[in-house]
Amino acid sequence: MHNIVFAVIARDLRLALRRPADIASAVFFFVIVVSLFPLGIGPEVDLLRKLAPGVLWVAALLATMLSLPRLFADDHRDGTLEQLALAPHPLGLVVTGKVIAHWLISGLPLALIAPVLGIQFDLTADALLVLTGAILLGTPALSGIGAIGAALTLGLRGGGVLLSLLVLPLYIPVLIFGAGAVDATVSGLGGEGHLSLLAAMTIAAIGFAPWASAAALKIALE
């Protein structure tokens, strides 16, 4: 039963490794967007420290979102998705595998690089720790929710922009609690409450999103 989940993860990771530029570029995108803000806003250190959580989270959101359109599109275009839908196991499991692979490729590297960027914004060690934790906890939810959006917009031309339109509003809670956790730590209130909410969202998203996405995929395939 769970073989299929691992088979999908293995295949997606292999495909990603076949073009390592992909993984690297998502991280670079994150880095670049984070560095853009100071550019537009100016160099005051105090101001920057205040912005840091918001900017980092928005950048993580955008980096995740940018990789979403291809989550199912490649498989759709070359006919693999059809074959996956015809395989003798629930499509939801296949999607679970794809969501996990997506997180490993896009979410995890962001969490690993985030503290380095945080240093440049002059965040304290505590805040950095919470930032990393929050991104680790929150990005799986981003991948899960994103999968629903990607499935719903599959095959629609202009899907990329439509997708962000659907997905961004749903990302807002993650953004608020994610940035909130860091903010709370910086101001000495402790971010645990925010973090546990993030964890709850992630568990809900991972459990529920694949099945919603699977239903959407079946509609797209008709």
Place this chain on the structure above:
Amino acid sequence: MHNIVFAVIARDLRLALRRPADIASAVFFFVIVVSLFPLGIGPEVDLLRKLAPGVLWVAALLATMLSLPRLFADDHRDGTLEQLALAPHPLGLVVTGKVIAHWLISGLPLALIAPVLGIQFDLTADALLVLTGAILLGTPALSGIGAIGAALTLGLRGGGVLLSLLVLPLYIPVLIFGAGAVDATVSGLGGEGHLSLLAAMTIAAIGFAPWASAAALKIALE
């Protein structure tokens, strides 16, 4: 000779109108990103007013960038690009047409909606005027530079993220002078200098970018 430019513009606009969700979504994306920041950063009005130019410009950049991957990809996938390359006129003219159409679809609507968003950030009438002017002047350069990136990454899987990696650094000057113009107006220095630099960049980009893109397209078609 210039017929071909108009023919391309007419076709691309017709295609865009066939799926109006596209144009609307770019604008919505812009609106959503701009509204995300106050969420991640908090509600202080003074702070927000300071952020406004940077945030608006970064959002405009990202909205433009998001629509870039499809600039040539659709034509490439269905074989139209080959036919365009085989037509008996310079490919650079074709690309000029596509860049203009791209701007009409993605840049122009942003400039029209930007002042409305600026009001929410409490900008003065002067600053709003300069903001609109700057976006009007700067976005053609974004489309032009973007075309080069789109052409270079055409057909590469994972091109979307690689594309942003190539294009975002080149967008930085536009961002700096665009946001700088508004900043200068807000602080009473006058934004004319920045605006004329923006105009120069746009002229250079529109004149030069289509030919560089055409060369890149020929490489991609080999």
Place this chain on the structure above:
Amino acid sequence: MTDRFNLYHYASPATFYPLAGRLIPWFAALAAIFGLIGLYIGMLVAPTDFQQGEGYRIIFIHVPASWMSMFIYLVMAFWAAIGLAFNTRLSGMMARALAPTGALMAFLSLWTGALWGKPMWGTWWVWDARLTSELILLFLYIGYMALVAAIDDPRRGDKAGGLLLLVGVVNVPIIYFSVKWWNTLHQGSSVNLAKSSMAEVMLWAMLLVALSFWMYSIAVAFARVRTLILERERNADWVKAELAGDRP
């Protein structure tokens, strides 16, 4: 006519490979010698600056690294132009081989600059024209490497990468003249051919380190070019012979 022939002769990977192999040790040795002397003068001989204290000595890395980062980009753009115009095989490989060194130099320039900025300007980083354009240079290097890595067909990769190099070349004069065109925090140019405002020892130290970086870049670029040649021509007879160890 013979000139032309010679050029093509050395532009052929089969002749360039052994030539580069013979030259590498020389360049490496020169790099070490110049570097040691330069750093010796810079760190021990040059006087302490009355304004900046010992911290200013970072200049002996910072300035040569900044120069090299721009110069290497120009050289890559030159090779790109040759490659696109004459379709020579070696040019693309030269550009590829130089890129990591260029990125390293740009990174060094930014890093040492930032280190220096903290004591001097009270901040690691400001978004002024020179600093920004140097950062763009680093991103251009990275973008170039990512682009050529993403294209499997090496010839196509060379062409696409070459185009990117040529497009990005506008950035180099911007870096160089930014201090003149905009009023920035960053210091203006103080070394020029006619007269130098710097103390002579300092100038010497800096030039020696710059020479050392130069030799180093050539040596590593040649080493990389050799592996690239082997990889690309692995089916050519001469490479097979080379790998089998038949060649003296």
Place this chain on the structure above:
Amino acid sequence: MLEADNLECVRGERRLFAGLGFKLEAGELLYLQGRNGAGKTSLLRMLIGLLPPETGEIRWRGEPIRALGDEFRAELCYLGHLNAIKEELTPLENLLAAARLAATDLSEDAALDALEQVGLAGREDLACKYLSQGQKRRVALARLVVDRRALWILDEPFVALDVAAVDWLAGIISAHLQRGGLAVMTTHQPVDIPAGTVRQLRLGA
């Protein structure tokens, strides 16, 4: 084994066919004919359960396929207009991944053997994007060599193949029928399937 009853297909405002029914037993091939746009592909997509018919029902071993779900799909092998191969992976990797995802067993040796049979010996390790149109189709067809599922649904399998490959594929389909398999196939090229019972069904006026 496979029965269709009173099927109706409506695309947009066009009724492509109605009242269509057939019965197919073990060892039989249904050869679907009809001009371009007659609704052949649409019918096939109904048979595999991806397109719900307007009216009517499709049964496999007597049960409606919607009710069977995974049980039906475990016996089904579909080959569509699209090849369902990944351009970045090599033919070998593609074949192995497809087998794993379809939950069928396939050893590496068997896969290599299948690739040799479809004439891709020497190209097992070249990424599929470098293959020619016909070679890509052959990678997709290699799945059939090792496939032992009962029902094959093939949408224009002969497209892009050269003459030798067409003959070879016809042989593979024959062998499948002789093993007691069923197949539904469309093609515009006249092809001779040497064994098994061939039933014809012509769509459209």
Place this chain on the structure above:
Amino acid sequence: MLEADNLECVRGERRLFAGLGFKLEAGELLYLQGRNGAGKTSLLRMLIGLLPPETGEIRWRGEPIRALGDEFRAELCYLGHLNAIKEELTPLENLLAAARLAATDLSEDAALDALEQVGLAGREDLACKYLSQGQKRRVALARLVVDRRALWILDEPFVALDVAAVDWLAGIISAHLQRGGLAVMTTHQPVDIPAGTVRQLRLGA
């Protein structure tokens, strides 16, 4: 008129062919044959100037095509594996847009007439994404009906067409040859071109 001289094609590390040459005069058809992966598509892409040959030269009316550039392309009509139609546009819009972009004149009446000839009457105003595989191919082929350029390069034009459409297309190609046109074509299906001189060229061992 069209001459190729000592062409060599290398893809990756594989030499597909070398020393290939031919001459084609007005009214002649070059029928390119070869198994899958022999290099037919690659050769066609060389002839249209999109793929630079490793060595050798291609001449049109005695001049190298690289030197001719737009002049050569003004006389060239290429139909590849891909249909080059926009899924969102209707067949009519597609045909008109293609003509404008190729800088050839085409009135709406002529376009409608062409669509009727390819059997798409009644579907002129349906977005192409709703068309069947074969109908999409027919939209692409409609360009040939009105095309009067001298050199046609056709890569497997018969794919996905039903029997009636295959005959029709063979007739269209014949008419082109009789008008004094040239054509280079590949196909794996045996097709009979009634008029004009047919020369054969077989690639690969």
